[in-house]
Amino acid sequence: MKFINYLETIAGVSIYPLVSLIMFFVFFAVVTFYVIKADKHYIDRAKNIPLELPNPSQD
Template sequence: MLKFIKGHMETIEGIEIYPIISLLIFFLFFVVLFWWVFTAKKDYVNEVSQIPLDSKNDTEL
């Protein structure tokens, strides 16, 4: 089955660009994520980290 898929994919013109594009998207996503993490304001991080512990956000079922 894998041999059939590999043989079929070799006949598709321009298919070699798709793995490169997906790797670039993956890499860029994590670069932007790391940039956001390192430039985030400490006050914002502290405020958001307290949300799960905040009792006024509790809802009763």
């Protein structure tokens, strides 16, 4: 019995993996860029939240 993979009939299905890869790459690049640029003061502040230090400033 000859069986043709039915998804081959969707026009341009190969675009899907390509689009997803690009999307992730862009997303990842943006997040990385943000993280590198992030304000050191904010990072230190957020990092210490679980330790419940007395009276931290609220910014």
